[in-house]
Amino acid sequence: MTGGGDTAGLPPAPEAVQIEVGLLQNFCEILYCPETRVAAIVDPAWEVDRLLREVERLGLKVELALITHTHNDHIEGVEELCDKTGATVVVNPREADRVRAPGRTLADAIDGRDVAIGRRGVRALETPGHTVGGTCYLADGYVVTGDVLFVGGCGRTDFQGGDTAALWQSLQRLMRLPEETRVYPGHNYGDTPTSTIGHETRSNPYLRCATFEEFRALRERKRKA
Numbered sequence: 001m002t003g004g005g006d007t008a009g010l011p012p013a014p015e016a017v018q019i020e021v022g023l024l025q026n027f028c029e030i031l032y033c034p035e036t037r038v039a040a041i042v043d044p045a046w047e048v049d050r051l052l053r054e055v056e057r058l059g060l061k062v063e064l065a066l067i068t069h070t071h072n073d074h075i076e077g078v079e080e081l082c083d084k085t086g087a088t089v090v091v092n093p094r095e096a097d098r099v100r101a102p103g104r105t106l107a108d109a110i111d112g113r114d115v116a117i118g119r120r121g122v123r124a125l126e127t128p129g130h131t132v133g134g135t136c137y138l139a140d141g142y143v144v145t146g147d148v149l150f151v152g153g154c155g156r157t158d159f160q161g162g163d164t165a166a167l168w169q170s171l172q173r174l175m176r177l178p179e180e181t182r183v184y185p186g187h188n189y190g191d192t193p194t195s196t197i198g199h200e201t202r203s204n205p206y207l208r209c210a211t212f213e214e215f216r217a218l219r220e221r222k223r224k225a
């Protein structure tokens, strides 16, 4: 991937394994460096045992938990994962106090900062709107979008900390990524488990809105997802 903006100078991308977990169609990702076998788990909330079996099968060592945002269905398993692996939790400082994992090592997900995963890495992109410190993790070729962008949808803004104008700005930022960028959303709400920025730009009703007013009207009409 080349070009400026958010993708400039990205580190080589970790391998990504997407796993659907729990009762709310959540997606977890295992991101790992194939050389060093160092891994990060995105949003450990459900079925931590199952995630760790997959980690073992792949011969990985979990060093990080990357948090997209701190709704319970994305963080419920952080403490268990940390207990079992000693992972450091990477979370936006605006939401760090919601991670109930006393004694855990926390690292800040700061906008534009790269997080190393072995010899690979991802970049934190601050994308508020669904929550106040919502964070996407951008790799060279894909982006983990949490509850900001879904396949065919986007996050709600009627929870605490939600902000429809901020979400609009965050989505505009994601739309500026190269169109081949693969999207790994936080829930399996769409027709397919993943998509691309280009496909979403053309087909996702929220990304097709021409103006913020149109977006706000659509977002406020549909309360689900």
Ligand SMILES: [Zn+2]
Pocket: 069, 071, 130, 147
């Ligand atoms: Zn959420």
